[in-house]
Amino acid sequence: MNALPLPAPLSPASPRRLPGDRDVWIFICAELFAFGLFFVAYMHYRSVSVALFNDSQLGLDRSLGALNTILLLTSSWAVVSAVRAARLGRIVAVPRYLAFGIALGLAFMVVKYFEYGAKLNAGITVTTDMFYMFYFCLTGIHLMHVVAGTIVLFVIWLNARAHLYHTGNTTGIEAGASYWHMVDLLWIFLFALLYLLR
Amino acid sequence: MVRWVLMPLQRTWLLLVGATVTVLWMREDGLAGLTIGTATLAIAYAKARLVILDFMELRHAPLLWRCLLEGWLLLVSSLIVTIYASSGAAHHSL
Numbered sequence: 696m697n698a699l700p701l702p703a704p705l706s707p708a709s710p711r712r713l714p715g716d717r718d719v720w721i722f723i724c725a726e727l728f729a730f731g732l733f734f735v736a737y738m739h740y741r742s743v744s745v746a747l748f749n750d751s752q753l754g755l756d757r758s759l760g761a762l763n764t765i766l767l768l769t770s771s772w773a774v775v776s777a778v779r780a781a782r783l784g785r786i787v788a789v790p791r792y793l794a795f796g797i798a799l800g801l802a803f804m805v806v807k808y809f810e811y812g813a814k815l816n817a818g819i820t821v822t823t824d825m826f827y828m829f830y831f832c833l834t835g836i837h838l839m840h841v842v843a844g845t846i847v848l849f850v851i852w853l854n855a856r857a858h859l860y861h862t863g864n865t866t867g868i869e870a871g872a873s874y875w876h877m878v879d880l881l882w883i884f885l886f887a888l889l890y891l892l893r
Numbered sequence: 894m895v896r897w898v899l900m901p902l903q904r905t906w907l908l909l910v911g912a913t914v915t916v917l918w919m920r921e922d923g924l925a926g927l928t929i930g931t932a933t934l935a936i937a938y939a940k941a942r943l944v945i946l947d948f949m950e951l952r953h954a955p956l957l958w959r960c961l962l963e964g965w966l967l968l969v970s971s972l973i974v975t976i977y978a979s980s981g982a983a984h985h986s987l
Contacts, residue, residue, distance in 0.1 A: 742980035
């Protein structure tokens with residue numbers, strides 16, 4: 696870790712600027728709006744069957760949910776560190792941070808694979824009850840976003856290895872990073888609603 | 894090393910991971926009830942806000958964009974808490 700350069704500090708004195716691409720932010724807002732509706736729908740259905748949701752939730756492995764939260768949070772940290780490194784012109788560090796972020800995204804998928812596998816082996820599927828319908832659908836849709844985000848990070852990593860990102864060009868890496876942080880942001884709520892809330 | 898850990902990004906990461914471990918501990922410890930549930934949601938809100946401000950780097954973005962995402966967070970969190978609280982405290986059992 697010491698070999699990596701220090702990320703640039705936030706600069707409150709610099710003029711206000713939207714990182715990345717405005718169109719990507721519009722897309723992110725649309726995604727957040729859709730997931731917001733999913734969260735509210737989940738809470739509504741939960742409110743009419745609290746006992747069922749609480750009982751079924753006991754079948755989830757909270758530790759694995761927490762582990763996946765930490766994997767995505769750490770991956771987000773690595774990706775924003777890559778952005779800061781690019782801004783500072785420390786171009787050798789950029790692909791290293793991104794590779795770390797990608798590895799953590801892949802680790803998230805591996806954990807989810809084992810989690811889904813354990814549920815299916817126990818005979819629990821999307822049709823088991825309303826809680827598991829939400830569990831499989833919401834985490835499944837989110838997992839697709841993790842896969843898409845990891846592919847985006849991989850493309851950015853290839854570009855970073857070609858030294859495409861530097862002090863004068865950070866738009867692409869910032870745009871990909873903002874999407875990845877959205878994936879992290881959504882999981883924070885999925886973890887709280889599906890695994891913890893009783 | 895200490896200086897590196899205390900830099901803003903690392904500090905944010907530490908807070909986020911610390912909050913995650915805390916909510917897990919609250920559940921593993923068998924705590925339940927409306928208060929714990931509301932605290933869990935409050936911590937999720939705080940974590941999400943840190944991601945928006947420090948990882949998405951909207952703290953120093955144009956106010957429109959910062960307000961848009963923070964507004965989404967506030968609206969969704971408020972709706973979740975309202976539905977949770979109105980679903981009956983008697984049901985918030987272990």
